[in-house]
Amino acid sequence: MGTDGTHHGSGGTTDDAVEEGGDAQRARLLEGAFAAATDAIILTDATRPDNPIVAVNPAFERITGYAPHEVVGRNCRFLQGDDREQPELDTLRAALARGESSLVVLRNYRKDGALFWNELRVAPVRDGAGRVTHFVGVQNDITDRVAAEQALVRRNAELEAARDDLQAQAVELADAQQARDRFMATVSHEMRTPINAVMGYLDLLDMGLAGELADPQREYVHRVRRSSRQLLELVNDVLDLTRAAYGHLEVDTGPVNATPVVEEAAALLEEQARRKHIALTVELPPGDPPAVQADRRRLRQILVNLLANAVKFTERGGVALRVTRRDGALHFAVEDTGIGIAPEALPFVFDEFYQADSNLTRRYGGTGLGLAISRRLARLMGGDLTAASEVGRGSTFTFWLPLATADAAPAAPAAATRDAAGTAAV
Ligand SMILES: Cc1cc2nc3c(=O)[nH]c(=O)nc-3n(C[C@H](O)[C@H](O)[C@H](O)COP(=O)(O)O)c2cc1C
Incomplete structure (x- = not known):
């Protein structure tokens, strides 16, 4: 090659070898490096019209498909095909005109016409007087990378x-x-x-x-x-x-004495329980329990619904409704000795139209709406409804309502922290 300025080592073995062997050996070494490079290297003569190629390395042929004798003496633009509307070319042109180096990505075509993305670095080569005599270009074929990026962009758009x-x-x-x-x-x-x-x-x-x-x-x-x-x-x-x-389900709450409501609800289911030969018991706290903050009709609806469910799913034993006062709230627990609910089904019993087992729907009837409505109503009245169950032993549905009396405070915080049976999931 005979280009100058490539030797400025401070004493490695290669430099020593080059030094010892003189110009001929150094030229051979540089020629070998030029041939061994995996990126395509192009050398153009900036002193001749239209900057023609004077040398390309074997990697150039591997990437572009053009043999050296087909390209030496031509300007590199033949790689662009008809694809000349590229803003990056302006950048390159301006850098070349100023004798500066630049990095551009160009759409180029191989000899067989296939498109490839060329990440091209061009740098000026100067003589001892600082004049640009040549340009050296290094081509990196980034077609795969561009394809991957384009696929990513497409995927992103999708x-x-x-x-x-x-x-x-x-x-x-x-x-x-x-x-x-x-x-x-x-x-x-x-x-x-x-x-x-x-x-x-x-x-x-x-x-x-x-x-x-x-x-x-x-x-x-x-x-x-x-x-x-x-x-x-x-x-x-x-x-x-x-x-x-x-959001239009409304409750009209006020102080309600729960005792008569509990008794009414139980009376409604008495006949049904008797026909099934199961016990239906009600336990109220001694004395009259304090009034709860509730909508009387809705309280009755929840109690009837829970009792009706319990009676429906109990074949032996009985159903008990226990009312207790705790932490500023009245708790109503409907306990049965029925078939129970499988643990995996338990979280869904309050879903609309849910029946733990579709066979049961056929056998016992019912829409599966009652529990969903009851829970919503309990929450609307400031309380909550939860379920606990064991297959084969029975289920307990517990709901609580805040007490109406002022002295019942602090109802809310106490109720929210008490959670022995998961009954206070506020
Ligand atoms: C050393 C060197 C290597 C170049 N390599 C390529 C190349 O691989 N692909 C390409 O499209 N253009 C390449 N060019 C750019 C073109 O030769 C030319 O400068 C460019 O198309 C802008 O000039 P134009 O508008 O006269 O065509 C190279 C230029 C130089 C100086």
């Missing part, structure tokens, strides 16, 4: 598009859910009127106002009435839940 899609779907879903809730609320509300009419006329029939009924007729009237009542309960549950979804 992910962003997917995220936007999901967001749009979530909005649609929320709209649809709202529309469904509105529809359900309207329909269930409208259904109550005709069901009430049916039940009213059944009462009239039962009372003999349309003539005495024969025994089978009376029995049929009773059956229709039972079914109508079930239907009304379902419709009421659906209405409650859809209102809850809207």
Whole structure:
């Protein structure tokens, strides 16, 4: 090659060898290094018109496919094909004009026409007087890296598009859910009127106002009435839940004496328990328990619901409703000796339409809405409802409500920290 200025070592073995062997040996060594380099190296003559290539190393041919004799004497721009609109070329052109080095990334084409991304470093080579006589360029083929980056950018764009899609779907879903809730609320509300009419006329029939009924007729009237009542309960549950979804489930709380409400609820389930030959007991604290802060109708609804569930799932033994006063709250525990709930199912018993075992739904009926509504109501009244259970031994549903009296304070903090049976998950 015969280029100067490459030798400035301070005494390594290579330098010594070059030193000892003189110019010829040094030229051979530099030639060997030029040939061994894995990046393509291009040397151009800046003193001749259009800066023609004077030498390329073997790596150039490996990368571009062009043999040295095909390129020597030409300007490097033939690698650009028709692809001349590249801002990076302006950068390079300006650096070359000023005799400065530069680093650019260019779209180039191999001899076979395949695109490759060329990370090109160009530096001026100066003579003893500081004039630029040559340029040396080093090509690094970064096609794989660019492809990986482009794939990443594409993937990112895809992910962003997917995220936007999901967001749009979530909005649609929320709209649809709202529309469904509105529809359900309207329909269930409208259904109550005709069901009430049916039940009213059944009462009239039962009372003999349309003539005495024969025994089978009376029995049929009773059956229709039972079914109508079930239907009304379902419709009421659906209405409650859809209102809850809207945030329109309201409770009207004030001081309520729990004793008569507990007794009413128990009386309602007495007949059913007797028919199943199971005990139904109520334990109230001695004396009259202090009033709770509650909506009387809703308190009754929760108690009836818990007792009805307990009676439904108990075949032997009994159901006990225990009322105790603790930490500024009244606790209502409905305990049964029924089939129990599997631990893996327990967390879901308060989900809407959930029944621990779909076989049970067929056997015992029920919508699975009652517990979901009861928990919402308990929370709306400032308390909570929780469940504990053991398969084969039975379940206990406990809910508590804050006491209404001023002297019951501090109800909230005490209730929130007390957690022996997980009953205070406020
Ligand atoms: C040493 C050296 C190596 C070069 N290597 C390449 C190259 O690999 N690919 C390329 O597209 N351009 C390369 N160029 C740039 C072109 O030769 C030319 O300078 C560029 O296209 C801008 O000038 P133009 O507008 O006259 O074409 C190189 C230039 C020099 C001085």
